[in-house]
Amino acid sequence: MSANLTLLILIGILVACGVYLILERAVSKMLLGMILFGNAVNLLILTVGGRGGRPPIRGEAEHTGAETADPLAQAMVLTAIVITMGLAAFVLALAYRSYILTTTEDVQNDPEDVEVATRREGEDPER
């Protein structure tokens, strides 16, 4: 199998940008990062799909030319795209709700965690 170098580099860039954005605190930026990451993974699946002309659905013997792509990879990417899109819509709703409730869409620290962290040494948690 010969991989497409341009696509692989593009996948690397998309993953890097995606991870950078996911490390942000604002929900909308995290969502953008997630979408970039998701697209990178979809591209990866397409890139690594079966050899042209040997789609598993018609048997894996060498019998066709290079005019058919790997349908299994396409089906998987399609499913992944739909799932990512649905979840992105849900996250947008969450971000909106968070903005309505707290007038910010940043991810907040867990209050109980903060309480445990600021507890002084030797202090009884029940006091």
Add this chain to the structure above:
Amino acid sequence: MSDLLPTLAPLPVLVPLLGAAGTLVFGRQPRIQRLVMLVLLAAVVVICALLLYLVDRDGTTALQVGGWGTPIGITLVVDRLSATMLLVSSIVLLAVSTYAAGQNIRDGDDRQPTSIYRPTYLVLTAGVSAAFLAGDLFNLFVGFEILLAASFVLLTVGATADRIRAGIAYVMVSMVSSLIFLTGIALAYAATGTLNLAQLAVRMGEVPNGIRMAVYAVLLVAFGIKAAVFPLSNWLPDSYPTAPAPVTAVFAGLLTKVGVYAIIRTHTLLFPDGGFDNILLVCGLLTMLIGIFGAIAQSDIRRLLSFTLVSHIGYMVFGIGLGSAAGLAGAVFYVAHHILVQTSLFLVVGLIERQAGSVSLRRLGGLAAASPLLAVLFLVPALNLGGIPPFSGFIGKVALLQAGAADGRVLAWVLVAGSVVTSLLTLYAVARVWSKAFWRPRTEAPEGHLTAAKPPTLVEDSTDVLYDERTDPGRMPLLMVLSTTALVVVGLCLTVFAGPILRIADRAATDLSDPAVYIGAVLGHSDADHPVASKGAK
């Protein structure tokens, strides 16, 4: 009779999915909706029990959905492990939905816009079953996504500030783990040209070692996040405690265990030569210890239990990391035990909240006098979790310790010591809950005068009021107590029938430690490129 198994296999997914549609139709008639849901979940329990019986008799069975051949079609596989997991999870789902029904009747949630709760719960059921039955990696991913999407909705239902805060973190972590899983799928597909687990198992043997390890590492990280194994477990205690009791209970019981199931499946089938066994063992040890230390520092019972949940995942990872059939049998038994015990504990915490108006150890006290039944309901699963001798927690731990001792490596002995320490610390943690919440008088609690008037329901948030001014007298609805009791009793049944159940776990582990059984069941004799399969089928 032998045709029954392929007929029944898809039903644990189909029945709840159709039920979700059915309950949506009855969105405006909560009583019918509730009835439909309970009847369907009871049917799923019966189906799963039948599946376990048939699979235990006939051995691993594969079903090609739609009649397509192995590399193309969707494969559903039932073996002893997945049938056991299906039965335990369906029992838990039924008990929790009864509990939720009791809570809704009591709180009058029927009038509130939560008609989405029951369809989503059924979708969650379908997702869990789909993950257990999936015979290829991509359908495992789809099963995960179904249950995750449903869990997002359940976790944020009501959309209070707390739940949104916890929900955003949970959604983000889950999505990242799903994307990593998808990357692993892409790599596995690139290396082998197939995603069918059985075919993958055959072809993975021909893949160079380095590539195989890379694929395994990516998959392990993805499943590790979902199962909350130590370096990847920090999301769990922040996310679970904010949801209402029935939701937390079902999450605690099932969601992490699906991740554990995926680790078991990939570990035994795709990568049986145990490349990461030592790393798994170290992670298991750290999961146990750090989880339980976290639990000791908490003053909120629900958070405390979330940390013990993380901690006890370590025991299952311990069993998997040992790699022997005895270790796997211990892990399988421990998974079943832990699903039942952890869920019943979270249900009991819901009852405590109802009885006393709070789950904070700073506010609780005198519960043993106020409700002896509640005290018993807490004590039995709590001791079970800690592994006091007659209970199933003890049996599971002994099975794991014996497997560790039989392994004989230094690391295995360290793990054995670590799990004994964790067990004692778990006892300390639950004993602290017992002495503070149940034993001391409420007046001695530092904030005992404060209480939440009404436990948080699906929609409303609770607010602090003075203890004397409570409007809700704190009686516990019958249906909630009954379902909790039933689950505690089922947990005890694991002790009473430990012999036969351990034998099923043993047989499941024997199947697991020989991938040829699984491969033979799925591929049969049909395919040419499967030397292992033909060997296993004989």
